[in-house]
Amino acid sequence: DAGVIQSPRHEVTEMGQEVTLRCKPISGHNSLFWYRQTMMRGLELLIYFNNNVPIDDSGMPEDRFSAKMPNASFSTLKIQPSEPRDSAVYFCASSSRLGQGGYTQYFGPGTRLTVL
């Protein structure tokens, strides 16, 4: 059974460029989460969706960040324009109401973003 799929796994870009991160949740999961992880700040929730609807985007750092979930099997996180301080590992996770342990989240492998 495939887990959460993220692409690309690594992204190196220059400041000012647009970056798009992609995520395919586990089939049947109805919640999807985008996190950012850095050494300084740890794992931070950016935004999450329930049934493709954004529920809480209070963690999105600024207007340069946007996320969409056009259907149950795909989501994107876009940064435009990118800045060096956006360099981090971005994780996507999904969960299901019927999952083990009450909404247990399962993480994708992450995208390591470096903005030069």
Add this chain to the structure above:
Amino acid sequence: GQNIDQPTEMTATEGAIVQINCTYQTSGFNGLFWYQQHAGEAPTFLSYNVLDGLEEKGRFSSFLSRSKGYSYLLLKELQMKDSASYLCAVRVNQAGTALIFGKGTTLSVSS
């Protein structure tokens, strides 16, 4: 505000027992999760507590006291492969599914 505290680092030797503590002050509580994260990898689910008491799962156990806002993860018979970061996370909102994560405890196991 929401606050989850864990020690930053811990060290232990193979075969030993280690306890990683987590305290939380959150606006609500609907479950506490422990995740393991090896360097360069994604967090993976270890345990879930929603009621007070101890949950045992092989070499790992997790304890919760809701009145004290306190949990611990107990790792027995430590192995080198247990060297990782351990993340404590709280589900705050019963209606929502989001988790708030602590910054993690990096455990180093030596021989």
